Amino acid sequence: MEYFLGVDYPTLWYLVIGLLFSGYAILEGFDFGAGAWHLFLKKDLSRRIAINAIAPVWDANQVWLVIGGGALFAGFPVMYATMLSAMYVPFMLFLMFNVLRAVAIKFRSDEEMLWWRKTWDYVYSISSIMISFLLGVVLGNILQGFALGPNFAYKGDMFFSFLSPYAIMVGLTTLSLFMTQGAIYLLLKTEGRLHARLTFLLKKGMIFFIISFGITTLYTLVFIPEVTANFRANPLYFVVPLISFLAVANVPRLASKKRYMLALVFSSLTMAFLLVLVALQLYPTLLISTIDPKYSVTIYNAASSQKSLGIMLTIVVIGTPLLAAYFIFLYRTFNGKVKLDDTSY
Amino acid sequence: MDVEILARIQFAFTIAFHYIYPPLSIGIGLIMVLMEGLYLKTGNKEYEILTRFWIKIFALTFGIGVATGIIMEFEFGTNWAVYSRFVGDIFGSALAAEGLFAFGLESTFLGVLLFGWNRVKPWVHFVSTLGVFLGSMFSAVWIVVANSWQQTPAGFHIVGEGLMARAEVTDFWAMVFNPSSVDRIIHTWQGAILAGAFLVLSVHAYYIRKGRFVEISKKAFKIALVVATIFSLGQLVSGHSSADGVAVNQPAKLAAMEGHFEKSAPADLYLLGWVDKEKQKVTGIGIPGGLSFLVHQDFKAPITGLNSFPVEDRPSQINAVFQFYHIMIAIGMALIGLSLFACFMWWRGKLFETKWLLWIFSFAVILPQIANQVGWFAAEMGRQPWVVYGLLRTDKAFSQEVTSSHILFSLILFLVVYTILFVLFIYMVNKKIKHGPYEEAQKPVNFTTI
Numbered sequence: 001m002e003y004f005l006g007v008d009y010p011t012l013w014y015l016v017i018g019l020l021f022s023g024y025a026i027l028e029g030f031d032f033g034a035g036a037w038h039l040f041l042k043k044d045l046s047r048r049i050a051i052n053a054i055a056p057v058w059d060a061n062q063v064w065l066v067i068g069g070g071a072l073f074a075g076f077p078v079m080y081a082t083m084l085s086a087m088y089v090p091f092m093l094f095l096m097f098n099v100l101r102a103v104a105i106k107f108r109s110d111e112e113m114l115w116w117r118k119t120w121d122y123v124y125s126i127s128s129i130m131i132s133f134l135l136g137v138v139l140g141n142i143l144q145g146f147a148l149g150p151n152f153a154y155k156g157d158m159f160f161s162f163l164s165p166y167a168i169m170v171g172l173t174t175l176s177l178f179m180t181q182g183a184i185y186l187l188l189k190t191e192g193r194l195h196a197r198l199t200f201l202l203k204k205g206m207i208f209f210i211i212s213f214g215i216t217t218l219y220t221l222v223f224i225p226e227v228t229a230n231f232r233a234n235p236l237y238f239v240v241p242l243i244s245f246l247a248v249a250n251v252p253r254l255a256s257k258k259r260y261m262l263a264l265v266f267s268s269l270t271m272a273f274l275l276v277l278v279a280l281q282l283y284p285t286l287l288i289s290t291i292d293p294k295y296s297v298t299i300y301n302a303a304s305s306q307k308s309l310g311i312m313l314t315i316v317v318i319g320t321p322l323l324a325a326y327f328i329f330l331y332r333t334f335n336g337k338v339k340l341d342d343t344s345y
Numbered sequence: 346m347d348v349e350i351l352a353r354i355q356f357a358f359t360i361a362f363h364y365i366y367p368p369l370s371i372g373i374g375l376i377m378v379l380m381e382g383l384y385l386k387t388g389n390k391e392y393e394i395l396t397r398f399w400i401k402i403f404a405l406t407f408g409i410g411v412a413t414g415i416i417m418e419f420e421f422g423t424n425w426a427v428y429s430r431f432v433g434d435i436f437g438s439a440l441a442a443e444g445l446f447a448f449g450l451e452s453t454f455l456g457v458l459l460f461g462w463n464r465v466k467p468w469v470h471f472v473s474t475l476g477v478f479l480g481s482m483f484s485a486v487w488i489v490v491a492n493s494w495q496q497t498p499a500g501f502h503i504v505g506e507g508l509m510a511r512a513e514v515t516d517f518w519a520m521v522f523n524p525s526s527v528d529r530i531i532h533t534w535q536g537a538i539l540a541g542a543f544l545v546l547s548v549h550a551y552y553i554r555k556g557r558f559v560e561i562s563k564k565a566f567k568i569a570l571v572v573a574t575i576f577s578l579g580q581l582v583s584g585h586s587s588a589d590g591v592a593v594n595q596p597a598k599l600a601a602m603e604g605h606f607e608k609s610a611p612a613d614l615y616l617l618g619w620v621d622k623e624k625q626k627v628t629g630i631g632i633p634g635g636l637s638f639l640v641h642q643d644f645k646a647p648i649t650g651l652n653s654f655p656v657e658d659r660p661s662q663i664n665a666v667f668q669f670y671h672i673m674i675a676i677g678m679a680l681i682g683l684s685l686f687a688c689f690m691w692w693r694g695k696l697f698e699t700k701w702l703l704w705i706f707s708f709a710v711i712l713p714q715i716a717n718q719v720g721w722f723a724a725e726m727g728r729q730p731w732v733v734y735g736l737l738r739t740d741k742a743f744s745q746e747v748t749s750s751h752i753l754f755s756l757i758l759f760l761v762v763y764t765i766l767f768v769l770f771i772y773m774v775n776k777k778i779k780h781g782p783y784e785e786a787q788k789p790v791n792f793t794t795i
Contacts, residue, residue, distance in 0.1 A: 055456075055459075055460060056456035056457070056459065056460040056461070057456055059408075059411065059452045059455050059456060060452045060453040060455070060456055062411065062415070062452065063444065063448055063449050063452050063453065065415065066415060066418060066444040066448050067441065067444035067445055067448070067449070069415075069418050069419060069440075069444075070418065070437065070440035070441040070443065070444040070445075071437075071441050071444075073418075073421070073422065073429065073433055073436070073437040073440055073441075074433065074434075074436075074437025074438050074440060074441040075437065076433075077429055077430050077432075077433020077434065077437060077511070078430055078433070080422045080429055080433065080437075081421075081422050081425075081426035081427070081429035081430045081433070081744075082426065083422070084419060084422030084423045084426070084429075085422060085423055085424075085426040085744035085745075085746055085747055086746065088423050088744075088747055088751050088755075089751070089754070091419055091422075091423055092423065092754070092755040092758065095415065095416045095419060095420075096758055096759075096762055098412060098415060098416075099412040099413065099416065099762055099766065100762065102408055102409075102411065102412040103408075103409075103412065103766060103769065106404070106405065106408045107769060107773065110773060110776075151508050151509060153745060153746060154746040155746075159751075304433060304434040304437060304438075304513070305434050305504075305513040305514065307513065307514055307515065307517075308434045308435070308437070308438055308513065308514045311438055311514065311517050312437070312438050312441055315438065315441060315442050315445060315446075316441075316445065319442075319445030319446055319449070320445070322445075322446070322449070322450075323445060323449040323453075326449060326450065326453035326454065326476075327453060329453070329457075330453045330454075330456050330457060333456070333457055333461055333464050333465055334456065334460065334461075334464070341463055342462075342463075343459060343460045343461075343462050343463070344460070
């Protein structure tokens with residue numbers, strides 16, 4: 001086993017993937033969230049502004065999904081193959097909504113007809129909601145574990161078993177978190193009446209989040225005790241949920257002070273810490289086998305060869321600063337409130 | 346139907362649909378770079394109008410390309426789990442490099458390309474256009490590297506057995522520069538550029554025929570014609586080099602492409618024909634010993650035929666491979682003829698008066714699209730029964746736990762959504778073309794305050 005700074009390669013790669021998915025959740029979190037609120041904005045102009053708030057950046061935000069998926073395929077092929085084939089239906093739906101959403105953003109404002117815009121508004125908003133929900137559902141399933149047998153073969157039912165009550169709760173929590181994130185982002189990009197409306201919506205979003213998060217936490221503690229085993233063994237880990245709670249408590253305070261950028265940072269931190277929570281709960285397992293722990297997928301039996309992980313870590317070390325530079329350039333170019341012009345959707 | 350067939354149908358359908366768009370993005374990307382470069386160099390407003398117009402169309406092809414491409418990235422895992430575990434160590438690093446180096450570049454600069462006209466300096470905008478174009482070129486590199494590794498695996502060793510077997514990389518650069526990568530990257534690039542160039546030619550030929558936007562269209566037509574001529578000739582060179590590689594690395598595929606059965610005999614080169622698999626005979630017009638000549642510069646040199654391979658190691662659809670391969674070549678030749686003839690007419694000063702030639706160009710947009718599709722079909726079907734040549738069979742590579750009803754469900758979903766997508770794409774492109782460059786470049790501005 002090879003090490004870098006005392007950490008073995010699969011663990012490093014686990015961290016890289018965790019980072020990529022956090023980036024995806026934070027960045028696409030606000031554009032999915034903005035989409036989820038879309039139907040709550042009534043006027044056509046408000047909706048146009050909301051779409052143009054994300055228009056220049058959402059394609060770039062998708063990079064995190066593409067790289068995250070590639071990194072999972074590259075680093076833990078067994079995890080990638082096992083999870084995707086076992087979660088066939090939710091992933092197919094996720095991909096389909098992803099396509100519909102992309103089309104809706106591009107085509108919505110291309111025609112003046114009311115029915116055209118209304119239809120695409122529905123497609124855009126419902127697919128944003130469904131994507132957020134399905135991502136949470138997949139996460140819920142990962143936390144619960146899979147009926148994995150020898151050779152990582154999935155033995156469970158395939159069509160509807162992914163919709164367990166717990167998975168639905170995690171799905172709703174994810175949606176509420178994204179909606180909070182989305183509302184803050186839109187507050188940052190808008191002014192006037194629309195801004196006032198969003199302030200109201202953000203409050204609703206926070207309430208939605210607190211309720212669903214509370215239920216999910218209780219559910220986890222009561223019904224899925226094995227998930228928290230890592231925590232009981234290591235009480236220091238409890239700092240993480242505490243931090244995420246403090247971060248989320250800060251959001252309404254900052255929003256009422258109109259410090260939206262900072263509020264966005266804190267709601268992003270909440271998301272990141274919740275993912276750290278998941279990562280700590282699971283490590284070093286990736287998929288828990290509910291049949292027998294010896295069939296579980298772990299970062300060690302799922303990882304690519306040491307050689308391959310080493311190559312890819314090099315790729316990440318070279319590529320990440322480049323990507324960071326592109327993102328800074330992009331977000332700086334479109335800093336500030338939305339101004340509709342001849343290039344807008 | 347069984348899972349393997351359904352999984353293959355779904356893959357073929359989703360990849361073929363996806364492959365309509367990225368080549369257009371690459372090709373239009375190059376033309377955009379040239380147009381915007383000319384605008385910066387000459388300061389001529391017409392080039393700016395053209396750039397803005399083609400960016401609008403590029404946005405459509407790029408958007409659908411990304412959406413359908415993400416599906417491909419995850420479809421390997423959902424439908425081809427055994428394959429994914431087998432190739433992950435190798436294919437994964439190419440895919441990760443694609444995401445980080447190529448897709449990261451193109452999608453971040455895309456925002457500036459589309460919405461940044463009034464926010465950044467002209468040269469910064471040009472750099473963004475260049476970034477998007479280069480990103481799409483790099484994207485093709487990594488994807489074709491991964492596919493080429495499946496055709497001609499190199500730089501790896503096999504670990505494990507049966508369902509748990511997997512290829513692990515031993516030499517990264519040998520894996521990247523496997524025997525067929527370079528030829529195939531160039532061939533793919535050029536095919537993509539032709540797809541874009543012929544779309545530009547088609548649209549502007551249509552304008553000139555209709556007497557609309559004539560002056561501006563002549564400029565665009567000339568740019569695209571130069572590109573089309575260079576790369577259609579280039580395709581001849583890279584196609585030949587690619588076929589030479591197939592002769593060495595994948596003899597069964599070459600034999601299928603020309604319907605050559607005898608174990609070791611001079612092989613003919615067909616212009617067109619029909620393969621009878623049962624009688625092991627090709628009926629058609631060809632040059633006797635032509636293939637031997639192309640490969641060995643000798644009409645009598647023997648070429649390994651299909652009968653040298655056990656039946657289970659031969660592609661099953663030999664006639665299909667033969668036809669697809671020959672359609673690709675025929676179209677390639679037609680594109681060379683068409684662009685050279687147009688250059689000749691340009692030199693004679695009659696290009697824009699020759700209405701029938703412009704008429705052909707208006708419809709020729711479909712030709713590179715067909716050639717790109719059938720070329721890939723020949724390459725992929727010619728590799729069968731292997732998904733990774735000589736190492737992993739297609740009928741052993743699909744997800745074991747997925748049932749045919751699942752794939753049927755997703756296949757129907759894809760059919761419905763992609764049909765809607767295609768209709769919308771055609772409708773939108775058509776609308777933008779009807780509006781024309783001036784209107785699209787200066788869409789009415791809605792500055793109503795909130």
